């Protein structure tokens with residue numbers, strides 16, 4: 001059975017909800033093993049053992065979160081030229097923008113020659129004041145539905161071997 005690895009970082013819960021929704025969609029679709037891992041726990045071996053990926057990160061200071069960047073810092077060269085063609089989706093949780101983090105994820109995935117199954121999906125939580133940014137997040141159900149659908153699409157494609 002193929003494996004879908006969902007790696008995420010989250011501080012106030014928004015990205016975690018996106019990653020969990022993607023995992024739920026993939027599990028409901030069935031036909032693949034789904035691993036949901038906080039980015040600091042994911043190793044090069046975990047990535048190498050996976051057939052497809054979801055990378056889910058908050059945008060922070062115009063970039064992906066440091067915890068997610070750390071995953072790529074640790075894994076990029078050990079896995080260079082070993083993941084070609086594997087499918088992935090990028091999820092970004094943002095207070096107001098998200099484009100910077102999405103671009104970074106795309107560039108790294110391009111370096112690994114991964115295949116995007118969809119454009120990066122950005123959920124905006126509309127948090128711009130210090131209080132709003134530090135508050136726990138509850139994502140809109142439409143955003144969670146989109147993440148669920150992406151997870152299901154990745155699972156279906158992996159199970160059918162269409163990627």
Ligand SMILES: Cc1cc2nc3c(=O)[nH]c(=O)nc-3n(C[C@H](O)[C@H](O)[C@H](O)COP(=O)(O)O)c2cc1C
Nearest residue numbers: 010011012013014015058060061062094095096097
């Ligand atoms: C230090 C810091 C920097 C941030 N910078 C950005 C930013 O550059 N662009 C943006 O859209 N949101 C920014 N945000 C808002 C977060 O993306 C938002 O709070 C999001 O919900 C964080 O994801 P999480 O709930 O999974 O922790 C920032 C938040 C923090 C704490």
